[in-house]
Amino acid sequence: TAAAKVKSEIKTEEGEKENNPKPKTKTSNPKPPRAKKPRAVVKTEPPENWEEIYSLVQEMRASKLAPVDTMGCETLADPTVPPRDQRFQTLIALMLSSQTKDTVTSVAMKNLQGNLPGGFNLESILAVEPDSLNDLIGKVGFHNLKTKYIKNTAEILKEKWASDIPDTIPGLVSLPGVGPKMAYLCLSAAWGRTDGIGVDVHVHRITNLWGWHKTNNPEETRACLEAWLPKEKWHEINTLLVGFGQTVCLPVGRKCGECTLAEKGLCKSA
Missing domain, CATH: 1.10.1670.10 (Helix-hairpin-Helix base-excision DNA repair enzymes (C-terminal))
Structure with missing residues (x-):
């Protein structure tokens, strides 16, 4: 029967494996795993002095004067645009700033403010082609990845946040490419709330x-x-x-x- 034939083939394969074992390969001694650094002890008493x-x-x-004083992310939003667009620009500035000097982030923000049709806002980011956006921010670190993050973030803001940016830390860190540091700075700069x-x-x-x-x-x-x-x-x-x-x-x-x-x-x- 077919079942017997399959059973016979399985036995044959197992027998071949037993009779023809794979040659042993020489393996080097594995390196011991790195010991994890102990977590920091959180002390409530202030440091001396x-x-x-x-x-x-x-x-x-x-x-x-330092670069952050004139070109830090909190200073880069255009003060002449509506508050919603200022908040959006602040968020994008922080996303661009990762692994990037303030001077370079500032240039990228000026490129966006001066070259996006219709101005620099959520709608213009949704409309712009990814290649064009990538060219405008091309000097910042990891610009290809940031282009993807910014486009995805714009879609999320439109669909889930009524075309504004989140006003909570959980909401901000849920966005692509936004970590805790960006979230706390953004909440403070864009919404005037300091939660961390x-x-x-x-x-x-x-x-x-x-x-x-x-x-x-x-x-x-x-x-x-x-x-x-x-x-x-x-x-x-x-x-x-x-x-x-x-x-x-x-x-x-x-x-x-x-x-x-x-x-x-x-x-x-x-």
């Missing part, structure tokens, strides 16, 4: 250099800062430390000789 450090950084920032701290690489790096905490990523840093930093400083600390990281405490080649914190022995990494 934090107020003096904060005040001195404010003084240093006041004496030296926008922690980017500068805030994460500098506060760890000061010894305020020992964290593995920006989200751990955010949790640690929010546990003790007065809420009235949650919005300003991003621009404060981004500018400090652009002018004095650079990622490469820190200018400790120009830093008052190093002079006063307040920086643990100087």
Whole structure:
């Protein structure tokens, strides 16, 4: 019967596998898995001398203009357009800013504001061809991916958010390419609500250099800062430390000789 034939073929295949085993391949000793870094301990008590450090950084920032002061994402929306379009432009500026210098993001935003038919708004982004959009933002990092994210986001805003941007953190982080840092900064800049701290690489790096905490990523840093930093400083600390990281405490080649914190022995990494 057919069933017996199939059974016989299965037995034959199994017998061939047993009689003709695959040659053993020489394998190198597998590397042991990397040990996971322990999660940061969130402390509620403020770091020693934090107020003096904060005040001195404010003084240093006041004496030296940084790119973020004139070309940061919060400054790039066109103030002459309706509030809904300003909010949309702020969101797009933040999406463009990832892995991109403020100067480059600023140029991309000016390209969009000056070259989109009908002005820079949700409707013009929905209408523009992806290739044309990609050309307009072509200088920013990962522009191909950001073109896709922006087009998808525009569709989502039209379908789910009444053609405006979300006014909650869960809503903002649900958009393609929008993470917690962007969401907290966008909520604050676009809607005037500060529900958390926008922690980017500068805030994460500098506060760890000061010894305020020992964290593995920006989200751990955010949790640690929010546990003790007065809420009235949650919005300003991003621009404060981004500018400090652009002018004095650079990622490469820190200018400790120009830093008052190093002079006063307040920086643990100087």
